[in-house]
Amino acid sequence: MKNKITIKSVKEIRDIETDTLNGYLVDGMTVPLSEGNRHYKEVQEWLKDNTPEPAYTQEERNAYLLKQSITAWKQNRQQKVENIEVTYNNVVYQGDETSQTRMTKAITALPDDSTTINWIAKDNSVQSLTRVDLKAILLNAGTQQSKIWNEGRPE
Numbered sequence: 444m445k446n447k448i449t450i451k452s453v454k455e456i457r458d459i460e461t462d463t464l465n466g467y468l469v470d471g472m473t474v475p476l477s478e479g480n481r482h483y484k485e486v487q488e489w490l491k492d493n494t495p496e497p498a499y500t501q502e503e504r505n506a507y508l509l510k511q512s513i514t515a516w517k518q519n520r521q522q523k524v525e526n527i528e529v530t531y532n533n534v535v536y537q538g539d540e541t542s543q544t545r546m547t548k549a550i551t552a553l554p555d556d557s558t559t560i561n562w563i564a565k566d567n568s569v570q571s572l573t574r575v576d577l578k579a580i581l582l583n584a585g586t587q588q589s590k591i592w593n594e595g596r597p598e
Contacts, residue, residue: 450489457498459507467495512597523591528565529583531576535565538584546581550574 454468467474467486474482499507527538536542549560553574562572572580 450485450493453486453489453493453495455495455498459499459504460511462504509597516595516597520591524588527584527587527591529580529587531580531583534568534570536562536580536584537565538580538587540588543581543584543588546577546584550577550581553577 451470452468455464456466456468456473457464464476466476467483469482469486472482474480474486477483525539527542529536529538549562553560556574559571559573560577562570562577564570
């Protein structure tokens with residue numbers, strides 16, 4: 444006479460990113476998807492008359508995937524911000540956040556619009572810039588950054 448299966452609980456084990464079934468959690472024991480595993484055979488018999496508990500709800504999976512998407516988007520966004528470049532009077536300047544902070548400090552420190560400051564361009568050439576020049580470069584960099592911060596946002 445065949446023994447009756449005494450499984451109390453079965454929960455799916457799934458990869459949340461791919462939704463691939465990887466096995467089952469049976470009464471606290473992990474059971475792999477392996478035809479040679481006696482526990483797997485018991486689970487297959489149990490599944491004929493029962494439904495396992497899902498690994499996660501669709502809402503949980505959607506929330507996880509959205510979080511992953513947002514994280515990837517933020518990393519991509521940060522990389523774009525770190526590579527902002529501004530061309531002003533045919534010279535290319537770095538416009539990343541650190542450069543924007545330096546420009547802001549220089550703009551604040553310059554006593555008037557005619558005083559110049561030596562500024563290093565992206566190609567390492569020294570450029571003589573006024574507060575007006577720095578404001579124009581800063582505005583361009585800030586505009587680019589604002590665009591980057593708002594484009595392609597996952598929802």
